[in-house]
Amino acid sequence: MDRKLAAILAADVAGFSRLAALDEENTLRALDLCRGRIAELVDDHGGRIFGSAGDGLVAEFPSAVQAVRCAVEIQRGLLDAQELPPERHLQFRIGVNLGDIVVSGDDLLGDGVNIAARLQEIAVPSGICISGAVREHLDGKVPFALTSLGERNLKNIPRPILVFRVDWQDEIAVGGGVLNGAPLAGRSKDQPSLVVMPFDNLSGPGDEYFVDGVVEEITAALSRVRDFFVIARQSAFTYKGRFVDVRDVGRELGVTYVVEGTVRRGGDRLRISVQLVDAETRTQSWSDRYEGAIEDIFEFQDRIAAQVAGAIHPAIRDAEIELAKRKPPASLRAYDFVMRAFPNLWGRRRDSNNQAIELLRQAILVDPGYGRAHALLAWCHASSASYLWTDRPEQELDQARSAIEGAGSISDDPTALTAAGAAMSICGDQDRAATFIEKALALDPNNAWAWARLGWIAIFTDDPARATERFRRGMTLSPRDPLAFNMKLGMAFSMAMQGALSEAIAIAQDVVNNYPDVTWSYRHLAAWSAMTGDMETARWAAQKLLAAEPGFTIERYRALPWFQRIPQWQHQMAEALRQAGLPER
Structure with missing residues (x-):
């Protein structure tokens, strides 16, 4: 039996069955187009496709670097290569592993292949997950942030696998995360940014692994929130064991907010305290405390990460709203108009809803291509109809539909996707609404509005x-x-x-x-x-x-x-x- 070491790339389409059910002919046509493009990219990077079934495929590469570079080019190349409406684009999930594999004719078998397939399954739509074995070969060779997601128990794999996410949309200079004190490239100028610092362990050294695991999980959960930029885990942990001022951290990493915390064991209970701090003013924007039983330690860890992400999202949004309110009108950007609109979006009164509509229209005047502003405008018009704040609800619904069409591509913005889905639901198209909302939750599974x-x-x-x-x-x-x-x-x-x-x-x-x-x-x-x-x-x-x-x-x-x-x-x-x-x- 022949064996060899190879990098394996596994890919499939997220939610393919649902997309095919909505529009089978065009979805299959798009799949053929994507497969052809992927085959070209695999060949360009020295790889070979050795398996394909349904909407998935598996390829081998002679090196981990070539496999990851190819994965990134696949995700980039498929963004605009489809003729379907943006909400029905095929989004591939990709997993990459490096391992010893069994050669069986033209086929490849064994754990090395199986792990790549399992990594693909846990990747988000348009996401890439790699194993720790791949990560070891990438230092200084790829210009992408690599965020640790911790050790994961993958289906039918007998041992935990260290998993990393390739943040391929956040390109950095090779060999560094922060260059000369400047923030990472690829961050939107309108995005608030944060870092999750190593938490203080107030118990014994035996709890250190759990403390680090909590930070890993919270960082991973927050990284899925597209509303803000999260510094990679490896950069944050350079501060472990050091006393530092949050203002210095903010300046060194180029972040607006810092997440800090402590972990304490008391008998068979664990207590975790978390706070969000404004890096410039050192003021606390939010804090909370969580308690759980030690026997449920890993479930507790996951739950805390989800709840912290769910709570920090509105806390940062509120802070950004206050910042926008303090700016003089002459300096407002589209982002600031949207932030000013947010407090008026939640369907309480006709007058506040009308104020939101006016602010969102101003945002669109500043930036006609701002998809989030269009999607939130659709939500406001739909709310006006649903709450019967208007004598002409059908006209409001028509304006909501027009705003959704005007939003263009919002496929990477969970807030915009949720707003569009909410508006479409009120307009009566529950199937299209579900497509928007499910995409939002695939990008940000801790989005409370999307779950609602x-x-x-x-x-x-x-x-x-x-x-x-x-x-x-x-x-x-x-x-x-x-x-x-x-x-x-x-x-x-x-x-x-x-x-x-x-x-x-x-x-x-x-x-x-x-x-x-x-x-x-x-x-x-x-x-x-x-x-x-x-x-x-x-x-x-x-x-x-x-x-x-x-x-x-x-x-x-x-x-x-x-x-x-x-x-x-x-x-x-x-x-x-x-x-x-x-x-x-």
């Missing part, structure tokens, strides 16, 4: 049990999110659909008490109370709704397009609102 919108899609497609699960995940990730009221009402809606009306009413009353300006909560409270026979509460809620929204009618409510796939619930809600005393037309 996926919950609403489940409601609008008559799947309340799944909706409950998704809303719960969103609330766990970001319990202090400005959109928390929306997630709570979504949870209540899903419970009402499952017959748990008393629980739904309790949540709606909580929202009414804590968010009095969220007037559309009175719709639900009125309807659900009427369904239980509590006509006193139903009529009170109906009167509050009419006082806040004098133009509300059952006819206009029933006409909302998101009712299309739940007609039975549309009828139930309308009848209950009628009993509560709301006008038909």
Whole structure:
């Protein structure tokens, strides 16, 4: 039996079955086009494709460097090589491993090949994951940041594998992460940036591996948030064991924010404290504490990473909003206009929604190609229709659809993808909405807003049990999110659909008490109370709704397009609102 050492590249298309189901002919045509381009690139880099099945392929290379360079060229080359709409582009996931393999004719077998396939499975769409064996051969030879994702247990692989992510979109000068004190190249000038520092171990040296693992996981989770730039783990760990001022760290690494933390063991419990600090002012923007049992140490580690990422995202957004507010109007960029719009985006009042629309239009005037501004504008117009803040909801929905089409390529922006998906869902196209939202979560799995919108899609497609699960995940990730009221009402809606009306009413009353300006909560409270026979509460809620929204009618409510796939619930809600005393037309 012949054996040899080779670098193996495995690739497949993320979500191929779903894309094919939406448009089989064009998807297959795009796959053939991509395969042809990949074959050319593999050949150009001295490789050979030795296996292909379905939407995947496997290739061998004589060196790890050639394999990784080819992987990066594949991802770059396929960005604009497809004629499909941006939201239906084929996005490949790639894994690269270096190992001893078995030669069987033209085929290659063994763990060396299997590990590459498993690495490909954990890569995000348009992402590249490599093994530690590959990483050892890349120093000074590729101009890309390599971020450690820690040791991973891969399916059917008997031992943990050290995994790195190739940040191929963030090109740096070969041999360095920060050059002459300057930030890494490839960062958008509008992106806030942060570093996760080594956490302080307040327990014994035996916990050091866990402390480092927590930092690894948090860094990896935050690196998936495209709203900000995260310094690679290896650069951050040059500060391990040193006392440093956060202001010095900010200047040396070119970052705006610093994440710090401590880990302490007490008996069979672990406590992790985390804080986000403004590097320039040294002020704390956010902090939290997490506790868990030692026997669940690795599950605890993953959960903390997800929750920290989910909480830091809105904390940084809030800090950027405050910074934009302090700038004089003459110096505002498109990014600043969008940041100023954010506090007005969350569907509480007609006037704040209109302010957001105006700010987003100004952002588009400054930068007509700013996809996020277009997508958020679509969300605002859709919200205006859904909350019946307009006499012409269909016109608002048309404007939402036009804004989505004007957004262009937003395939690398989870916030824009979520906004577009949310707007499309309200417009009634739940399948296209799900495509947007699932792409957002593939890029940033800790995006609370995306989980909430996926919950609403489940409601609008008559799947309340799944909706409950998704809303719960969103609330766990970001319990202090400005959109928390929306997630709570979504949870209540899903419970009402499952017959748990008393629980739904309790949540709606909580929202009414804590968010009095969220007037559309009175719709639900009125309807659900009427369904239980509590006509006193139903009529009170109906009167509050009419006082806040004098133009509300059952006819206009029933006409909302998101009712299309739940007609039975549309009828139930309308009848209950009628009993509560709301006008038909």
